[in-house]
Amino acid sequence: MAMTKILHAVFDGEVLKPEGPVDLEWGKCYVLTVESKKEITDVEEDPSFNISSLAVKTNISDLATEHDHYLYGAPRRRSDGGK
Numbered sequence: 133m134a135m136t137k138i139l140h141a142v143f144d145g146e147v148l149k150p151e152g153p154v155d156l157e158w159g160k161c162y163v164l165t166v167e168s169k170k171e172i173t174d175v176e177e178d179p180s181f182n183i184s185s186l187a188v189k190t191n192i193s194d195l196a197t198e199h200d201h202y203l204y205g206a207p208r209r210r211s212d213g214g215k
Contacts, residue, residue: 139154148166
């Protein structure tokens with residue numbers, strides 16, 4: 133079964149450098165699909181614009197500390213899942 137992960141990286145002119153920890157198996161081959169991040173020009177298009185209502189609707193207890201994970205797919209800051 134194929135695994136899909138979203139990794140955010142910065143291109144330094146030579147290589148892609150991950151913005152956070154990378155949980156991948158060393159020596160294994162991977163296929164990369166490169167897509168630039170969408171620039172949000174209208175603040176109301178940003179998913180975090182109305183974040184307070186999301187916390188009420190979703191009942192996610194760690195939304196405040198893990199908002200990058202829920203909004204953008206970034207790795208969690210805490211390994212215990214916020215518990």
